[in-house]
Amino acid sequence: MFAFIYLTFSTGFNQFIEQEEQKHVDAVKQQLIELYSQSNSWQPIEQNTLLWRSIVEQNVEPGVEKDPSLNGGGESAKDRQAKGKQDSPSPAFLWINLPPGSLKTGQRISLYDVNKQVIVGRAHLSDSPQVESILLNNNVIGWIGFAPSRLVESSPAKAFLTAQFYSYFMITLCVMLVAFIVAIVLSRHLMKPIRQIVAGTNALKKGDFSNRIPPLTQDELGTLSMNVNELAQTLEENQQMRAQWVSDTSHELKTPLTVLRSHLLAVQDGVFVPDEKRIALLIKQVDNLNHIVDDLTQLAHSDTAVFTYNLEHVDIINVFKSSLDDFSMRFEQQGLVVHSQSLQKAGQCIIKGDKDRLQQLFLNLLENACKYTNKGGQLNIEVNKTASDIELTLQDSAPSVSPEDQEKLFERFYRVEKSRNRALGGSGLGLALCKQIVDAHKGDIYLQDSPLGGLAVQMRFPVLEK
Structure with missing residues (x-):
């Protein structure tokens, strides 16, 4: 996000600066054309440095007034420039309100005559990264050399971008730190119920069905905790029922077996006579055993879906x-x-x-x-x-x-x-x-x-x- 935002910002800001500087250059060209049309030469500028400064700089120094004749008695070039800004607003960064002359564009403008000889500025026309001709009635009357702000090391626009880069970089570091801290807190918050669920399932795996998980949240993890608790309760009840089943089964089988054993030992010791009545009693106990075993078999078959029905x-x-x-x-x-x-x-x-x-x-x-x-x-x-x-x-x-x-x-x-x-x-x-x-x-x-x-x-x- 830092790289994307900074690249987007720097690209848009450079476009905005270029548009503002191009407006400045166009306004300077217009004033130079008006000045040249009056004297048919660049001599006024060669003889008056303050005049050149009043043309290329948007803010006039105190005590220096522009010649009204430069504007043909109408509105000034500065007014037309401001009006042009209102008529053609920048598509991006409209919230930026640059003060006049803050970009120091005038300091990077050079003027050359028709023969490309320097009048004001850089010694050679080729030293200017950007060159534009000055036309009067479709005739070349001179040249303007211009160095864009993005190509100048100490330009205010580049300094502004550098400052923004460091600001964004510090904001990014702060956001990453906050995100890291929040991630740790959130992960602990999320991992706590997960660890409890893992501990609860491990207890179930070891056979501890009495363990319960306290639900800490009301989300899906809370629902899962309640489901695990219900599973543990079911397993605990099944364990108790299984133990009760074994106890009851052994008790039911033990009763007729005890009667059979006591009577058979009594017959063996001669206490009882193995007559018809005694044998009938023993057969009755065997029938009771057989009845219990049959019932158990049928119930077991029913539980395992083997108890068939011919519907x-x-x-x-x-x-x-x-x-x-x-x-x-x-x-x-x-x-x-x-x-x-x-x-x-x-x-x-x-x-x-x-x-x-x-x-x-x-x-x-x-x-x-x-x-x-x-x-x-x-x-x-x-x-x-x-x-x-x-x-x-x-x-x-x-x-x-x-x-x-x-x-x-x-x-x-x-x-x-x-x-x-x-x-x-x-x-x-x-x-x-x-x-x-x-x-x-x-x-x-x-x-x-x-x-x-x-x-x-x-x-x-x-x-x-x-």
Whole structure:
């Protein structure tokens, strides 16, 4: 910028000076022509040095007046020069208001006669860098030699350019220093959140998921810091869930294994007799283990997208009826009264789903209702159909579940120990499987209080357009 500005300025300033000096030379030529036309010779100038100075210099020294006859009784050459400046303003540097004679142009003008002999100024015409002829009625009456300001070492214009060069150079150094200081401050300001983000990601890489990055800015770096914090929180929660998963899995498997080991050791020591009742107990514990392993396998398959679904057009009402028929004997043994009139009147309802998975869903829910409802209780089944979806609701009687526990029942291995305890044989994976199946069918499943005093399970599935 310094080089560009200075080159632009010096070029424009030199053009401006040349224009001003050319105006000065033209004005001098005009006055010399008027003077020569009166005396038909250059003798007045040869005999009067002050006259020459009054012509070539714009400011007349005190006490020296110009001959009015030089101007033909009209306006002076100086007035015409000033008028010419007003009529033809310089295209650039109009803000510069040069005082008359400040360029000392008159000191660099020489006058020669028609034979190129010096009258005033340099001894030889060839010594002048710029030569112009003086014409009167298209006849050469003399010559003017002129040395432009840019070619003179001690000229005011060149001195002015030199002073401007040093001024611009100092300004450039100051600007560079300020820019350097601002760059350091700004880089530190920008690097501080970046260093924090790098430190935070390094902590995540080392497994420290509790580390958080304090957002220092409201820009993109602040957004990135918040995203890294959310990632750290997610990883921390996943780590805790993984640890809880391993702990719950080992605990669930340990219970039937402990029972199996204690009974087998008792049989080995002769404490228990391996009769039919004892063997049936051991088989029941093996079945519990097998049930837990099957649930874990299905959930693992669902998490890794291996849990396949054969989607087709399925009448969900018929699937529910079939599952309900399979549990009719269990309900009688438990003494539960099932109200399914709404299901019987629902008619056909086609959705896109997997019949086997839907049946698994309904069997799990009916198993929970049968297992966790007090004897002599009730089970109410409600069906609500709209043009876009179907809603199935299972409402059982006491015991109920608190709202806090309802939010956690879809978590794996979670059970309400007081009313739905491990003694009933549950693994705590049934509702987690149910949610996986409902989500795979693009449906929703909710838990809420039942009007019968127990728990209500509400499912909604999108239906196919007729």
